[in-house]
Amino acid sequence: MLIMVALAxxxxxxxxxxxxxxxRLIGLVTNLVFYQRWAVDLVAPGAQHHSWWLVLGAPIAGxxxxGVMARLGSEKIRGHGMPxxxxxxxxxxxxVDPKVAVLKPISAAISIGTGGPFGAEGPIIMTGGALGSILAQYxxxxxxxxKILLVSGAGGGMAATFNSPLASILLAVELLLFEWRPRSTVPVTAAVAVATVARQFILGGGPVFPVSVHATQIPWNIDLLAFVTGVCGAAIAILATRLVYLSEDVFSRLPFHWMWxxxxxxxVIGVGGLIQPRALGVGYDVIGELLTGHATVSLIVGILIVKTAIWSLSLGSGTSxxxxxxxxxxxxxxxxxxxQWFPAVFPGFWALLGLAAVVGAAMRAPLTGIVFTLELTHAWPALFxxxxxxxxxxxxSVLTLDRSILTEKIARRGLHLTCDYTTDPLEAFFVEEVMRPGPPRMPTGGTVGTRDTLRHAANVLAEAGGRPLLVVLPDGAECGHLVMDDLLPARLHDLNEDTLRTRHFAAFTRVRTAPSD
Structure with a gap:
């Protein structure tokens, strides 16, 4: 464990x-494409008015x-990143192929910088994970x-992006590690800690979306309405998940190469951008307005409809x-x-709950959704x-969908994945507690004289659950074993009593000479 910590x-x-x-690369592409200037600050593509041909054409060009990068470079750059x-x-x-560590962030920057309504965290997870995997392979x-170093890089990238160390550790456990053990959790935590400290020097140390919390105690009726918000969040997450894979199904039926x-x-993104320009790009500015209660109703409705549609439908195209x-x-x-119909608690309160609900339902990572929301905003009174x-x-979501938005893609490739954490029974018992007793014994003199003896042998085998039947001579010596296949041919033949008396029972004449099983 200590060696893995040192490497992490x-x-x-x-x-x-x-x-x-x-x-910075996302900011550079966005500034070059939409504002025709050389700058690396993160800006929203829809912060200013642009010509219709630019809004429509930039995502198509991206x-x-x-598509060309995936065709000529590596197909692994396609997709969400986490699957x-x-x-x-x-x-x-x-x-992970070393090419992915270079091509994935470049492709993601092009996709998002040209207006793609995607997040940077998936590519960061894949890039950070590739760095850990490359070191481990070397x-x-x-x-x-x-695996430990791959997840260490993924968790570190998440922590550096959102300044959310605990949520990054939980995400690593819930979605990547599939275990909660010191040998993996401690190294991943070490990597996340280093990344969080490094972020303070390169990106700042405050919350990404700070909110002003005026309430210190939230009444019980608000908790009941939180249940309603959770149900609504599950509904939109289920809709978005189904749209993503409906889109994938439609694209897979197209009569030309996936490169296009x-x-x-x-x-699709360009059309959505013409309807609601602020749905384009990563959208950190819009998230900030929603969580601080400054978003207008028109922006809320536009994002809810347009962002859901263009993100779900375009993600199925295999972009980055x-x-x-x-x-x-x-x-x-x-x-x-x-x-809008619920009592006011503090600005952005219901947006906080909706965010946690959708993340918990879509990604099947409820603890990550809770802690992410708190670390992004520092709205600690909203915990319950x-x-x-x-x-x-x-x-x-669990009752409605078989799999999450992440694991559905893996299942479609023939790999069933369960995220249920249970104790492995093989690690909880000694062999002596679960082993079967010795095989049943069948005394014999080498021949079968009656049909009853034959039937008795078959019954003993059946009661043994298919285990071998140990053949013992009159003097107690073990001479071999029988299995059901030895008795079935004799049982299937309608042999009369005289025949059985005059011939050796075939199974006993070919008793297996292997040691007792």
């Missing part, structure tokens, strides 16, 4: 640097570039050790981009929308309503 520490620093580079990381852990021994570590699909998804930031925006918009909303949404 530099991975945390490298993942923080990768997060910083990706965010999709074309991503690809999970698949690498489960099917590839946590091995050191010739085991598959389990590669991201450009078609870009056309994450799911977490869009879920933040959609969830915040949902909460702000239902909050957040728990109600997120767990309610999680429960409704």
């Amino acid at each position: 520490l530099p991975i945390g620093a490298l993942s923080a640097g990768a997060a910083w580079c990706l965010l 999709g074309l570039v991503i 690809e990381a999970i698949e690498a852990i489960l099917t590839q021994g946590s091995r 050191l010739h570590l085991t598959a389990d050790e590669r 699909w991201p450009a078609i998804g870009g056309a 981009g994450g799911v977490l930031a869009p879920l933040f925006m959609i969830g915040g918009a949902l909460g702000a929308f239902v909050g 309503p957040l728990i109600i909303a997120s767990i309610t949404a999680y429960g409704v």
Whole structure:
């Protein structure tokens, strides 16, 4: 464990640097495409008015570039980021191609910078994970050790992006590690800690979306309404998940190569951008307005409808981009929308609950949704309503959908994944507690004289549950064993009593000479 901690520490620093580079690269592409200037600050594509041809054409051009990169570079750059990381852990021994560490952030920056309504966290998870995997491969570590370093890089990238160390650890456990053990949790935590400290120097140390909390105690009736918010959050998460995979099904039926699909998804994004320009891009500014209660009703409705539609439909095209930031925006918009009819608590309160509910339902990570919301905003008095909303949404999602938005993609590739944490029975019992007793014994003199003896042998085998029948001679010596296949041919033949008396029973004449089983 200590050796893995020592290796995870530099991975945390490298993942923080990768997060910083990706965010700056997204800002550079956005400024070049939409504002025709050389700058690296994160800006929203829809913050100012642009020509219709730019809003429509930029996502299409970005999709074309991503398709070419995936075709000529690596197909692994396509997709959300987190499903690809999970698949690498489960099917590839946590091995990630070094090309992915370079191509994934570039493709994500192009996708988001040209207006794609995606998040940066999925590509950061894949990039940070690739850095950890590359180091582990270079050191010739085991598959389990590669997994630990891969997840260390992924968690470090998340922590550096959102300044959310605890949520990053929970996300690593709920979605990537599939275990809660010191050998993996301690190294991942070490990487997250280093990344969080590094973020303070490169991106700042305050909450990403600070809110003003005036209430210190929330009444019980608000907790009941949090349950309603959770149900609504589950409904929008289920709708978005089904739209994503409906879109994937439609694209898979197109009669041309998948390289062109991201450009078609870009056309969908462009049309949505003409309707609601602020639905384009990562949307951190819109999330901030929703969580602080400054969003107008028209913006709330526009984001709820347009963002959900263009994100879900374009993500199915196989472009490069994450799911977490869009879920933040959609969830915040949902909460702000239902909050129009609910009592006021403090600005952005219902948006907080909607955010946690949608994340908990869509990603099947309710604890991550709760803690993420708190660490993003520092709205600590909202803890209990957040728990109600997120767990309610999680429960409704589990009862309605077989899999989450992340694991559905993996299941479609033939890999069933369960996220249920249970004790492995093989680690909870001694062998002597579960082993079967010795095989049943069958005394014989080498021949069978009656049909009753034959029937008795078959019955003993049946009662033994298919286990071998130990053949014992009159002197007690073990001469071999029988299985049901030895008796079935004799039982199937309608042999009369005389025949049985005059011939040896075939099964006993070919008693197996292997040692007792």
